[in-house]
Amino acid sequence: MKVLSAASELYPLVKTGGLADVTGALPAALAGEGVAVTSIVPGYPAVMAALDKAALLHAYPNLFGGPAKLMRGTAHGLDVIAIDAPHLFDRPGNPYLGKDGKDWPDNAQRFAALARAAADVAGGINKHYRADVLHCHDWQAALGPVYTRFLGGPKSVMTVHNIAFQGQFPATVFGLLGLPQQAFAIDGVEYYGNVGYLKGGLATADAITTVSPTYAQEICTPEYGMGLDGLLRARRGMLCGIVNGIDTDVWNPAKDSLIPSCYTARSLQKRAANKRALEARFKLEPDDGLLHGVVSRLTWQKGMDIFAASLDALVATGARLALLGTGETAIENAIFDAATRHKGRIGVIIGYDEELSHLMQAGADTILVPSRFEPCGLTQLYGLRYGCVPVVARTGGLSDTVIDANDAAMQAEAATGFQFSPVDEATLEHALCRAADCFADQKLWRGLQKRGMEQDVSWARSAAAYAQLYRNLVKA
Ligand code: ADP
Numbered sequence: 001m002k003v004l005s006a007a008s009e010l011y012p013l014v015k016t017g018g019l020a021d022v023t024g025a026l027p028a029a030l031a032g033e034g035v036a037v038t039s040i041v042p043g044y045p046a047v048m049a050a051l052d053k054a055a056l057l058h059a060y061p062n063l064f065g066g067p068a069k070l071m072r073g074t075a076h077g078l079d080v081i082a083i084d085a086p087h088l089f090d091r092p093g094n095p096y097l098g099k100d101g102k103d104w105p106d107n108a109q110r111f112a113a114l115a116r117a118a119a120d121v122a123g124g125i126n127k128h129y130r131a132d133v134l135h136c137h138d139w140q141a142a143l144g145p146v147y148t149r150f151l152g153g154p155k156s157v158m159t160v161h162n163i164a165f166q167g168q169f170p171a172t173v174f175g176l177l178g179l180p181q182q183a184f185a186i187d188g189v190e191y192y193g194n195v196g197y198l199k200g201g202l203a204t205a206d207a208i209t210t211v212s213p214t215y216a217q218e219i220c221t222p223e224y225g226m227g228l229d230g231l232l233r234a235r236r237g238m239l240c241g242i243v244n245g246i247d248t249d250v251w252n253p254a255k256d257s258l259i260p261s262c263y264t265a266r267s268l269q270k271r272a273a274n275k276r277a278l279e280a281r282f283k284l285e286p287d288d289g290l291l292h293g294v295v296s297r298l299t300w301q302k303g304m305d306i307f308a309a310s311l312d313a314l315v316a317t318g319a320r321l322a323l324l325g326t327g328e329t330a331i332e333n334a335i336f337d338a339a340t341r342h343k344g345r346i347g348v349i350i351g352y353d354e355e356l357s358h359l360m361q362a363g364a365d366t367i368l369v370p371s372r373f374e375p376c377g378l379t380q381l382y383g384l385r386y387g388c389v390p391v392v393a394r395t396g397g398l399s400d401t402v403i404d405a406n407d408a409a410m411q412a413e414a415a416t417g418f419q420f421s422p423v424d425e426a427t428l429e430h431a432l433c434r435a436a437d438c439f440a441d442q443k444l445w446r447g448l449q450k451r452g453m454e455q456d457v458s459w460a461r462s463a464a465a466y467a468q469l470y471r472n473l474v475k476a
Contacts, residue, residue: 001470003030004081004131005039006118008095008111008140012076013047016094018378019138019161022211022244027078029245029463035470036079038129040118042089042110043071043082050075051082057126063117064088064109064176070117072129083117108169111197112177115143123153133157133470139167142201143177143189149204150183155473158205160198162375163219163226164301167197202231206473208239209466211376212397216241224373242466243400244376245459246385251358253386253453258358265453268387268446271362278363281356282322282347290319290439292432293364293388295357295379298327298335303370303393303423305331311338311346313429317436321346322364324356361386365445366435372423374398381457384416387449391435394421401457405438405448416452 009015011024027037041047054073061067066087073080083089088110091098098104118141124130135157136144145156173195174184184190189200202208210216216239218224220232232239249255254264261273272288279286292314298304308331314321323335323346332350339346349356361367367383369392376397380390384401392398398419405415418438420431439445 001035001133001467001474002129002131003035003037003133003135003470004118004122005037005135005137006114006141006144007039007137008042008114010039010041010047010078010080013050013078013080014041014044014095016096018244018376021247021378022161023137024078025245025247025459026463026466029459030467032460033463033467035467038072038079038081038131040070040081040083040114040121042095042114043084044089044095045092047075047080047082048084051080054082057081057121057129060117064113065106068113068117070121070126081117081121083113085113088113107167108173108195109176111140111167112143115141115197116147116178118144119147119151119153122148123151130154132474135159135470136201136205137161139165139198139201142167142197144201145205146179146183146189146200150179150188155206155476156204157207157209157469157473158201160202160208160210160219160375163198163210163224163228166199166226166228169195169197171195199228199231202228202235206238206476207469208232208235209469210239210241212243212400213241214399215373215375215396218373218396240469241400242462242469243397244378244381245462246378246381246457248385248458251361251382251385253362256358256362258355259362260359261362263362263387265387265450268449271387274359274363275365276363278322278359279347281359282349283344284320284322284347285344287320290317290366290436291364292319292321292366292368292391292435293360294321294323294325294368295360296325296327296369298325298331300328301372302327303372303428304328305334306423306425306428307368307370308334308338310425310428310432311335311342313425314432315342315345317432319432319436322360323348324351324353324360326350326352357382361388364388365439366391369393369398370420370423370428371395371398377401380417384452384455385457387453389435389445389448389452390417391431392417392419393423394419395423401455405434410444413447413451415448416455417448
């Protein structure tokens with residue numbers, strides 16, 4: 001089975017978020033399922049630099065405004081096709097934004113090129129490669145299914161990582177796309193008179209996935225669907241949720257070189273040394289009391305405004321907080337103010353620090369994730385793996401991966417964390433109190449930690465689910 005994966009990000013070549021982690025991890029996980037994944041990505045400078053033993057697969061005299069070459073090679077163990085189109089992709093920095101922090105004005109052309117090249121390759125533009133399935137991720141690759149539907153090609157899968165980003169452009173863009181006129185219609189790219197890339201992908205793909213079963217249900221509702229819920233309801237039979245995994249080699253508390261004290265579920269007492277190190281980094285008073293952790297973008301989506309307003313209540317439960325994050329200025333300021341009010345009890349580091357995020361999971365007692373919506377979420381998965389008990393909003397992937405410590409789940413010895421909903425100060429504060437009460441009984445707390453650590457958060461199950469989906473499509 002050969003699958004061509006099309007996306008604008010691919011870890012470790014180019015990453016701005018969780019999308020890259022997924023497209024970077026799936027090829028290795030799927031190899032074990034007998035699926036050979038080739039990844040097609042824009043030829044950003046970092047991608048071209050990483051490409052090894054590249055051979056020409058196809059040359060376009062004109063791909064959306066200039067000549068382009070499709071170069072196939074390897075990079076970090078991945079089989080990669082880079083779209084070497086300097087007029088579109090030879091730009092340093094963020095893949096979507098110019099130096100002014102605004103979208104590149106030609107993003108419509110740049111990502112139509114990604115999708116067009118993906119559809120061409122998948123359909124066998126070079127006779128040495130043809131894909132059984134074209135798998136497109138997010139709006140940047142979402143015209144892939146549109147091209148295969150209207151111009152021919154294999155079956156397609158469209159995966160939504162976050163429906164908030166849709167790739168909408170004025171109707172004039174349609175003329176550039178090289179699609180037949182009938183593609184500008186309700187079952188094509190037309191979206192309220194404009195061109196919608198993700199809309200087109202969702203309307204034409206043979207299967208639609210998103211990154212958790214709960215998010216799959218949520219995006220069919222007006223509250224979460226961001227205007228695409230009607231289309232998704234109509235295509236509900238094609239939609240399923242497959243939870244992301246994490247790299248359990250990189251995130252392994254038994255062998256993590258980024259933490260002072262490695263441990264397993266049987267030696268949880270060794271976490272204490274990590275807690276001391278974390279307290280020192282965040283200038284917190286050292287003690288054995290409950291220490292909450294946050295590693296997050298400080299944004300509305302993440303519920304961080306509500307969290308900032310709950311910090312006095314957090315300290316009133318007797319707990320402390322170590323927070324690592326960066327984001328909206330108003331939220332950063334509110335958190336700083338609280339840290340000033342509660343010196344030694346609340347420690348804040350503003351910034352993005354991958355290494356420190358390992359210490360947070362290894363040393364804090366909880367990882368707090370009060371998101372308003374969360375397609376899958378990774379931090380709670382790291383938390384489970386590290387015995388850092390997740391306290392999460394009951395939404396999306398958070399709902400699917402954490403089992404709430406209610407009485408029944410505690411009695412059944414199934415609970416792995418705490419959930420609350422809706423996301424407001426009262427419910428969050430109640431969850432913080434529940435966590436503090438449970439922490440007071442260390443035997444119960446150890447049970448939560450151990451069960452979390454036993455949970456399979458690897459890619460194995462998700463890879464099996466994707467492989468099954470591909471097989472079903474090819475059979476159909
Ligand atoms: P999202 O992709 O919406 O930001 P996820 O939970 O899916 O949320 O993934 C966030 C990833 O980014 C996780 O790997 C998390 O550890 C990491 N992360 C977020 N903020 C920081 C930070 N300030 N420093 C280090 N890592 C961070």
